[in-house]
Amino acid sequence: EAQVTQNPRYLITVTGKKLTVTCSQNMNHEYMSWYRQDPGLGLRQIYYSMNVEVTDKGDVPEGYKVSRKEKRNFPLILESPSPNQTSLYFCASSLSARPGQGAWGYTFGSGTRLTVV
């Protein structure tokens, strides 16, 4: 089944303790992206990757890191989590996001609910 898999689904951690949220897709998609969703704000892009070894900042990148060593995986790293990073996180992938390739849809993972205390 074509899907985007995130782990873990739920995570409670303490301030300052490094954590990684994994994201994997099995559709050979070039484009992957991380979003956070907060009440009343909609989804906001954290980082995105156009392809392997190509990553760039989204709208709210502060406090996050990503890597794209393989096409299928796009982990989100919080080096020193803080309470304001408590949120619902979604990974998404698309076949392509290059100009002229506008009609490709995004497949979203099921989400990771992170609580930082």
Add this chain to the structure above:
Amino acid sequence: KNQVEQSPQSLIILEGKNCTLQCNYTVSPFSNLRWYKQDTGRGPVSLTIMTFSENTKSNGRYTATLDADTKQSSLHITASQLSDSASYICVVRGVAPLTGGGNKLTFGTGTQLKVEL
């Protein structure tokens, strides 16, 4: 600044009734517009995609309209069912410059629909 505004913020209807959700956007240049359904705690799932030249598109009981001149879209749900209870998110894809960055998505904050018996 590119924005997507949705109304109403929330809506309660009785099972079997119809409803219409609105989306106004300022994203320019415009590539396409999608409506997503997001069940509580799950990732968004695409319902329809509208490109610049399309006015109406249906997917079962869901019908989306687009007026690219006024930058407005609507999602009409016919004969609502309890399973339609979800958040409906309007997502507009802009056209990124050819210098890179990928096609940018701008998310609305969603309309929370509840269908009751």
